[in-house]
Amino acid sequence: MNPVLQVTELNKSFGAVVAAANINVTIHEQEVVAVIGSNGAGKTTFVNMVTGYLKPTSGRIQFRGNDITGRAPREVSRAGICRSFQVAQLFPDLTVMENMMLAFATLQVGAASFFRPLHSEAARVRAMEVLGDFGIAVHAHSQVSALAQGVRKLLDIAMALVSRPPLLLLDEPTSGVAIEEKFGLMDTVMAGVQRSGSTVMFIEHDMDIVSRYASRVIAFYDGRIIADAATEFALADPQVRQFVIGESHAAAGASHA
Numbered sequence: 001m002n003p004v005l006q007v008t009e010l011n012k013s014f015g016a017v018v019a020a021a022n023i024n025v026t027i028h029e030q031e032v033v034a035v036i037g038s039n040g041a042g043k044t045t046f047v048n049m050v051t052g053y054l055k056p057t058s059g060r061i062q063f064r065g066n067d068i069t070g071r072a073p074r075e076v077s078r079a080g081i082c083r084s085f086q087v088a089q090l091f092p093d094l095t096v097m098e099n100m101m102l103a104f105a106t107l108q109v110g111a112a113s114f115f116r117p118l119h120s121e122a123a124r125v126r127a128m129e130v131l132g133d134f135g136i137a138v139h140a141h142s143q144v145s146a147l148a149q150g151v152r153k154l155l156d157i158a159m160a161l162v163s164r165p166p167l168l169l170l171d172e173p174t175s176g177v178a179i180e181e182k183f184g185l186m187d188t189v190m191a192g193v194q195r196s197g198s199t200v201m202f203i204e205h206d207m208d209i210v211s212r213y214a215s216r217v218i219a220f221y222d223g224r225i226i227a228d229a230a231t232e233f234a235l236a237d238p239q240v241r242q243f244v245i246g247e248s249h250a251a252a253g254a255s256h257a
């Protein structure tokens with residue numbers, strides 16, 4: 001299988017804080033990778049570097065054999081890596097459809113893109129298709145500020161998936177979603193990912209979600225990768241149990257208190 005993403009000796013420091021320490025990761029086409037780790041472990045920093053939102057202190061990021069290290073977010077998404085955010089990044093005063101059309105605009109303006117430009121009518125059709133796949137087409141003409149949290153999360157992911165990106169990165173797709181809605185949301189998202197043929201990596205705290213959807217798990221602790229293995233092996237790893245799963249449970253307990 002072809003590597004879609006290759007990250008080599010990636011480092012990131014914020015002053016004295018080492019948020020990424022010698023990160024090496026290769027992702028292959030069609031993998032479903034979960035990134036786990038307690039709060040502050042460096043998960044978002046890693047995704048932010050891959051997607052151009054943060055410049056690494058050192059190291060290299062290659063996407064389909066091209067060096068994309070240090071490229072701006074818009075260039076990275078045009079190259080074919082799209083993402084969603086821990087907190088959905090939407091325009092609240094615009095409608096769902098207007099937000100979807102802005103996702104196209106980002107990809108179509110300027111330099112060459114993996115994405116073949118669409119006329120506005122074709123873009124509208126594709127947007128409605130994704131909204132339909134995600135079960136939120138009924139909200140197409142609603143203002144985003146009027147939407148429930150679960151619908152906002154789906155819209156943010158739909159915007160990342162609209163171009164059928166080769167690589168999709170999701171930062172905590174189920175965060176802020178009621179526990180009884182998490183599996184439904186992930187079923188919907190993963191079906192959309194399969195239809196678009198995207199490789200996916202998602203950050204997740206809920207180990208039930210991780211074991212259900214991921215084929216591989218990368219565990220972060222204190223800016224380092226402490227495990228990278230098939231899901232069942234990674235979740236059984238003693239360090240992962242101690243530093244990731246134990247701390248997640250403690251944090252979950254604290255947040256309920």
Ligand SMILES: Nc1ncnc2c1ncn2[C@@H]1O[C@H](COP(=O)(O)OP(=O)(O)O)[C@@H](O)[C@H]1O
Binds near residue numbers: 017037038041043044
């Ligand atoms: N922009 C920033 N400026 C300074 N420190 C940061 C910044 N972003 C993240 N950090 C620090 O880097 C570490 C990793 O953070 P982050 O990647 O957000 O963790 P996670 O997503 O795993 O919760 C934390 O110690 C955090 O405080």
Ligand SMILES: [Mg+2]
Binds near residue numbers: 044
């Ligand atoms: Mg994070």
